[in-house]
Amino acid sequence: MFDHPRWTITKRELGSLSREKTIVLAICIQLFIAAFSSFLVVGLTSLYDPGSVDGGADIEVGVPGDVEENLIRAGQEVDGVTIRRVASNDDALELFERGQLDAVVSTASSPVGGGTQVQVEAVVPAEDLRTTVIVVSVRELLSELERLERVERVDYLDEAPVQIPEDVGSSSYFGFTYTILLPLLLFLPAFISGSIVVDSITEEIEQGTLELLRVSPLSLVDIVDGKAAGMVAIAPIQAGLWMVLLRLNGTGIENVGVLLVFVAAMTLITVVVGTMLGLLTGQRRQAQLLYSLLAVLLFGGTIALPEHPASTVALLAVDSATGTTLAHVAGFTVLGIGLYACVRWYVGRVDVESL
Amino acid sequence: MRPRKLLRIARWEVTKNAGGIDRRTVGIALVALALFGLVVPFIISGDTGLDDGLYRVSVDEESPYYDVVDSEGAFVIREGGERAVSRSEVELYIGDGEIVYAESRKGIAAYGQLQSAVSRYNNRQLRQELNQTAAFPVSVVLEYRQQSALGDGLRLGGDSGGTDDSDDEDGSTGQTDGSDGGESGESDGSEAGDTSTDQPDDGEPDGPATDRETTTDTGGSGGPIGGFGASFTEDSISGSPSDINPPFPFQSLVLAFLVIIPMNFLIQAYGSTILSERTNRRGELLLVSPVSRFDIIGGKTLPYFVGGMAVEVAIIAGLFVLVNGQLGGPVSVLAVMPLVLLFLGATFLGAMFARSFKELTFVTVTITVTLTSYAFVPAIFTDVGAVALISPLTLLVRELQGEAISLAEFVFSTTPPLLCAGVFFGLGAGLYREEDMFDQRSLRGRVLDALVGPIPVRGKPGGFTARLNGLLPVDVTPLRQYLAVGGLTAALIPFVFVVQLLAIALLFALGEISVVLILVVVAVVEELAKSLHIYAGYTHRRFASGRRRAVLLGVASGVGFFLGEKIALLAQLVGLPDLAVGEAGLQGGIIPGPPVLTVLLFLLAPLALHVVTAGISAVGASRSKRAYVVAVGTAMLVHLAYNLTVVVSVV
Structure with a gap:
């Protein structure tokens, strides 16, 4: 089976990638993206989740004058916040401006409508590395105050609020890893494969080497087959490599087989788009421009599906897949194969001399 | 450079090459862009629902959490009860007064999602209550305020924003002055409307703020993603505590x-x-x-x-x-x-x-x-x-x-x-x-x-320094080469600077470890910038062989780097070195304040460092590829060791 000359084309395509070491560059890019996203998420979460900042982020909050007793109680409930009582508002603000307090929270009761409301005024630093941490801590403190105040007024409510479950220290990396990072890593190889097909075909046409290939006992269909096969093959390999790396890193991934099929189907679609654009325009500049536009558009357009492909990947990887998920995988696979059959039919009818 | 010829080539480029992109392509591209424009609002609205159905939950119909789970997109309700958790068919089981979660990362993540879902659900429910004072008993005005007056230099942009006067702070509710419209803040989309109508007397600056409150409605998701303009951070924010967003x-x-x-x-x-x-x-x-x-x-x-x-x-x-x-x-x-x-x-x-x-x-x-x-x-x-x-x-x-x-x-x-x-x-x-x-x-x-x-070759004309060759009795090519090497190093500095800045931006949030990581990046990038062109010169046989020549090339490169590095002084303009990581990444080029003796030391130490490390690499480069790799590695280690010493003793 592998005697057919089209496999020679495949080998040549893959060979040129490894010779030019471009595939190394591609993997470097992906590594960079992965590193970059994880740095980003670690950075952001440490800013948003004060507990994860080292040293436990001890925020000192100044509370001037007479205060609600509930605020003091809330301060004891919330971790990482120390309440410091200050005589007057002016004193507190002075301490704040000298950087000895991280925030100033003053309260006053005022009658509103039928009852009273606690008016809180919080002052936080404007431009500081710790602003985010301080704001989050102040929010926690005030939410606790709100909860305590609500408990006292529960009789006036038609429906008591649902109790918030106890904290068990969950992290927010989980959702990000599966819904953003993993799809990014799996779809990027597919996108790049389509792009290489565009280059490969337009290069043959522009440099005139397609004529030479035509002299060999190969039909245009064989040439396209060979090029497509190589590119469809490398995307799942890269994707598989990523999943192995993620697993080594402690991120469990289920349904690896189905995911690889899904990536292959996606790649088939991008390769079909790339091939068609390459053959229709015959020029690299136009074909690449249209390819990147169409790829972005198609990916954006999938938002109309009941399940976004990124969702499909996430659901498969965390083993929450439903019938809909599998139907999407099957649908994309059928679509890819169908489109490829169309391309073969088109290529078989195209007049090579006109390229 | 002659403008007329330049413009003619530009015209060719437009008519020949850009004209090569035919009308059909432009048409398709425009249609694609237009369609993309239709998708963008979806993406910006944030309702992509990427995590839909991520966690499977089994919940009793009578449980107060049933509605919470039902209304949260990330949850999908499954049958099965508590035993399904141990069979890992669901991640959460919510029964009568108990919540069981699977002992896995996914289970814990699902539990965390439940916590945030409950607060969102509560806020939604409470907004329906008749007695809004009881539902939202706390009203917050959050104000951002400068802690100490830093760098109020020459101002370029608009003057409407900026920081507030501190005078109006003394008022009972502490409003910012209405002129900056700051009150609309983050809460517009979700519930500033509610709170302000319920508290007509708390002095919200309704005038300027109402214009902005006509922006879009996020459906009360309360997230950071609101309508256009709504969530640009302003100087102050008001609303209930859950409206506060960092x-x-x-x-x-x-x-x-x-x-x-x-x-x-x-x-x-x-x-x-x-x-x-x-x-x-x-x-x-x-x-x-x-x-x-x-x-x-x-x-x-x-x-x-x-x-x-x-x-x-x-x-x-x-x-x-x-x-x-x-x-x-x-x-x-x-x-x-x-x-x-x-x-x-x-x-x-x-x-x-x-x-x-x-x-x-x-x-x-x-x-x-x-x-x-x-x-x-x-x-x-x-x-x-x-x-x-x-x-x-x-x-x-x-x-x-x-x-x-x-x-x-x-x-x-x-x-x-x-x-x-x-x-x-x-x-x-x-x-x-x-x-x-x-x-x-x-x-x-x-x-x-x-x-x-840019490195000159012996006996080949080019560059203005080549003219000296005819005037002077001795061959000045080596001198020109040293100049070129030093100049090239200095020319590479902006690149080094950008890489270091990028590293700072990527790493600064990591905490303590980031200082060390940045020092590693600094050592690697700077040593490469000082030696790569010397190695290139040797591979192209531009330089005469000999260790003395190599050391001198290293010295030239080191001096060039030392002088060019002063671009890092730019960072001082905006106070980046105030951050520990900023200081670590850029310390070579920053001149600390008095006392005078240390100034001299601080000036000379980096110079010595750059000359020594560049010398090491240059000697390696003059031998072979392998020797260069070893030498540049050594230079990086020396550089790292020096940096660590300085940072530990200074910071």
């Missing part, structure tokens, strides 16, 4: 992203046009014509630069109209210009390196990814002062928010990319010669070719 200008980022995306299409076309000059020796005709290569490069780049800027100006103007309701953004346009040049410069150099279109594709993707993160990552920390200013996009975001921009900030933000673009164009222009353009060298070989370009 300053995270998500939308400004989405908007800024709109500025970056067109660049990627632009460099596709630009890269193609440069590379197509090199395939089939097509560019030879232009090369033999009586124009300089700078005319050719300038002429070929000009249309893309002008086109790119036109698109950017249109986008920026559109953004300002959309967000602020009026035209604006002169500072933004100036801030985006270096970015456009940087994209073009990097692509030009990449197209000079690439052997084939395939290789060019990878090079372009690399450029896209790297430069997008350079422009993007620091801008995320827009409210974290100096780090954000590493990216020029921050200037755009700030101007959009009506904040003032000082001249020092502008210079700090835009100079490095501008200089970097210059380095890229310069190195690429060095390759724009007949002997380099058309041969098929590997990427690595081409990098070395580009670096060796």
Whole structure:
């Protein structure tokens, strides 16, 4: 089976990638993206989740004058916040401006409508590395105050609020890893494969080497087959490599087989788009421009599906897949194969001399 | 460079090459862009539902949590009860007064999701209550205030924003003055409307704020993603405690992203046009014509630069109209210009390196990814002062928010990319010669070719210093070579500076460890910048052999680096060294204050360091490839050790 000359084309395509070491560059890019996203998420979460900042982020909050007793109680409930009582508002603000307090929270009761409301005024630093941490801590403190105040007024409510479950220290990396990072890593190889097909075909046409290939006992269909096969093959390999790396890193991934099929189907679609654009325009500049536009558009357009492909990947990887998920995988696979059959039919009818 | 010839080449580029993109292509591209425009609102609204059905939950119908789980997209309800958890068919079981979660990362994540879902659900329910005072017993006004007066230099931008006067602080509710419309804040989309109607007497500045409250409604998701303009961080925020969101200008980022995306299409076309000059020796005709290569490069780049800027100006103007309701953004346009040049410069150099279109594709993707993160990552920390200013996009975001921009900030933000673009164009222009353009060298070989370009060869004319040869009785080529090596090192500094800034932006949030990581990046990048061209010179046999020569080359490179490094003083303008990581990353170029004795020490120590490490690498480079690798590794270690000592003793 592998005697057919089209496999020679495949080998040549893959060979040129490894010779030019471009595939190394591609993997470097992906590594960079992965590193970059994880740095980003670690950075952001440490800013948003004060507990994860080292040293436990001890925020000192100044509370001037007479205060609600509930605020003091809330301060004891919330971790990482120390309440410091200050005589007057002016004193507190002075301490704040000298950087000895991280925030100033003053309260006053005022009658509103039928009852009273606690008016809180919080002052936080404007431009500081710790602003985010301080704001989050102040929010926690005030939410606790709100909860305590609500408990006292529960009789006036038609429906008591649902109790918030106890904290068990969950992290927010989980959702990000599966819904953003993993799809990014799996779809990027597919996108790049389509792009290489565009280059490969337009290069043959522009440099005139397609004529030479035509002299060999190969039909245009064989040439396209060979090029497509190589590119469809490398995307799942890269994707598989990523999943192995993620697993080594402690991120469990289920349904690896189905995911690889899904990536292959996606790649088939991008390769079909790339091939068609390459053959229709015959020029690299136009074909690449249209390819990147169409790829972005198609990916954006999938938002109309009941399940976004990124969702499909996430659901498969965390083993929450439903019938809909599998139907999407099957649908994309059928679509890819169908489109490829169309391309073969088109290529078989195209007049090579006109390229 | 002669403007007339340059313009003629530019006209050819537009009529011949851009004309090559036929009407059909333009038509399809426009349709695609229009369709993409239809999708964008979905993406911006944040309702992509990527995590829909991620966690499976089994919950009793009677449980108070049933409605919570039912209303949360990330949850899907399954049958099964408690036993399903142990069979890992569901992640959470919520029964009568107990919540069981699977002992896995997924189970814990599902539990965390439940917590946030409950608070969201409560807030939604409570908003329906008749007695709003009991439902939201706490009303908060959050005010951002400068802790100490830092760097109020020359102000460029709008004066409407800025920080508040501290006087109006004494009032009972502590409102900011209404003129800046700050009250609308983050809560607009979700519930500022509710709270303000319930508390008519708490002194909300209704006048200016109501105009802005006509923005979109997020359906009470309470997240950081609201309608246009609603969540730009203002000087103060009011609402219930759950409305408080940390300053995270998500939308400004989405908007800024709109500025970056067109660049990627632009460099596709630009890269193609440069590379197509090199395939089939097509560019030879232009090369033999009586124009300089700078005319050719300038002429070929000009249309893309002008086109790119036109698109950017249109986008920026559109953004300002959309967000602020009026035209604006002169500072933004100036801030985006270096970015456009940087994209073009990097692509030009990449197209000079690439052997084939395939290789060019990878090079372009690399450029896209790297430069997008350079422009993007620091801008995320827009409210974290100096780090954000590493990216020029921050200037755009700030101007959009009506904040003032000082001249020092502008210079700090835009100079490095501008200089970097210059380095890229310069190195690429060095390759724009007949002997380099058309041969098929590997990427690595081409990098070395580009670096060796400016180094003079014995007995070959070129450059103004070559004229000295005829005047002086001795051969001054070695002297010129030292100058060229030192100068080249100094020319590479902007690039080094940008890489270090990017590293700071990426790593600063990691805490303590980030200082060490940044020092590693610094050592690697600086040593490469000091030695790579020396190695390139030796591979091209530009330098006479001998250890003495090698050491002198190292000294020249080290001195060049020491002088050029003073660009880091720019960082002092905006107070970046106040951050520990900033200080660690840039300490070589920063002159600390008195006492006088230490000043001398601090000046001489980095000089000695750079000379010594560059000398080590240069001696290695003069021997062989392997010796160079070993030597440059040693130099990096020495550099790292020095940096660690300095940082430990100073910070």
